[in-house]
Amino acid sequence: MKATGIIVEYNPFHNGHLYHAEQARKKSGADVVIAVMSGQFLQRGEPAFADKWTRCEMALQNGVDVVIELPYVYATGQASDFAKGAIHLLEAIGSESFCFGSEQGAIEPFLNSYALLTAHRAEYERLIHEAIQTGISYPKALNNAYKALTGSDAGFADLSQPNNILGYHYIEAAKNNRFAIRPLTIQRIAANYHDPVNKDLTIASATGIRKAFFEEGSLEELSRFMPAASIHSLVSFHELHGRFGSWELFYPKLRTIILRERPESLKRFAEVTEGIENLIFEAAKKEAYFEPFIARIKSKRFTRTRVQRMLTHIYTGFTWEQLRSFEKPAYLRLLGMTETGRHYLHAQKKNIELPLVSRAADLNDAMGGLDIHASYMYLSGMGISDLQKEYSTPPFYLASKPAK
Structure with missing residues (x-):
């Protein structure tokens, strides 16, 4: 079986994410879509809107076959660390390719940018250092240095765009580690990361969806932007806990x-x-x-x-x-799988390069202990009394896809 990987947060899962999963499968020709998903805290330094089990359930009901948790140390890291952890996991689980959404929409500019920055690394680092000395932010310094090298050449990726930045770092992680995994990209459509909800469309950013919920207090008003299964999972989560993370x-x-x-x-x-x-x-x-x-x-x-x-x-x-103290991921934490995903993991079990862990009790190293502690802190912040949920929740298993 052939697998492709996607790197996600699903905070929450919306129609744009559904499109991404479908297009990743189509573009790669894969039988299986594997999602590496952030756990209880996210890359932009936020507690998740809903816990990782709810978000895993939404993913498996909407086109994903296997969900692996990205450890806390990478899930909350800067873009290069986030990418490094996720690509290591996808390589370890045997994914033939990975597919990311980008503003660019084509893979060649990213490959050109990687080649340029690799060839001119010393000059690039010097330009970054000089820019930082002026008092601007590190991301702005990176962008200024990059523009100085590329000029107005349209053959390079636009690294001022958030998804392009992540995409570049995914490719950088794969290339620097000489992994076999192949990069693919699809055009990000309709809504950018910071865009508010537009009720004339059916795709909105996760940021816009969260902002609209906290302002209006209703999931029903947002149903046009999310698959029905996602709405159902979020309603169940809210009924159980009475709140969402923020x-x-x-x-x-x-x-x-x-x-x-x-x-x-x-x-x-x-x-x-x-x-x-x-x-x-x-x-x-x-x-x-x-x-x-x-x-x-x-x-x-x-x-x-x-x-x-x-x-x-x-x-x-x-x-x-x-x-x-951490150099690379130490394990693959399985959060859930479909029947197709189960067949893939069974077929690949002798080839998977890291321990495949399905129980928190088996996370017996420092990285795993950190994940468990972070989950405790998330559950406590949510006002959830049962902190043993981290140990008592088995991987979600979806025997068959729900009817559309």
Whole structure:
């Protein structure tokens, strides 16, 4: 059986994600679609809207055959680390290709960009360093350095676009590690990451969907943007827990942690740097709600996403020492599978390069322990009393696809 991989968050699963899964299968000619999915915390430094089991269920009901959890250390990392972890997992599980959505829509510009930056690495690093010295953010410095090398040549990928940036790093991870996995891309359609919901369309960004829910408080109003199975899963989640994940919900616990730690000890947490710990502490003293709190911290140099990743690590207790101790994923954590996915895993079991783990009890190394702890912190922030859910929840199994 031939497999293709996709790298996802499904926060939540919407019609654009359905299109991606369908097109990945079609473009690759694969029998099986494997999703590497972030767990309880996400790459832009946020708690997930719904827990990883709910999001896994949505994926398997809508075109995905296997869901593997991306470990916390990679799921909450900067783009290059996020990509590195995900591509390692897809290579290890035997995926012949990976397919990402991009603003570019064609793979050749990404390959051209990779070749250019590899050939001119020293100059690129120098340009980045010089740009950072002017006080701009790291992402802006990267983009300025890249533009200086490429000029106006249309043969290179536009790395000012968020999905193009991730796509480039996926290719970089595969090429740098000399993996056999083949890159593919499809055109991202209709809605960009930050776009609000447009009720004249049927595709909206996950960000727009979450924002619309928190403003309007109704999932029914958003049903045109998500498959029916996704709406059903989210309704069930909300009925059970009475809420969805957000920093506004988690902020009281985060604020308590910050004020307990004090500035000098905040520096030990991953990504907290350049004296920003003092700003974080002072903002926590002054603000009782998350939005005014983060507004006091973010700046041109420290983007909202970068600050949120710091806050995620403070909240979970993830330190610089821990971050530096991991080189690559140590296991494949199975969250769920369809019958097709089960057949694939059975056929590939002798070829899979990492331990395939289906129970939290078998995560007996430092990386697995971190995943379990992060899940505890997520469940606690959600007000879920049963923290043993991490141990008691088996992989989701979908024996047959639901009727359309």
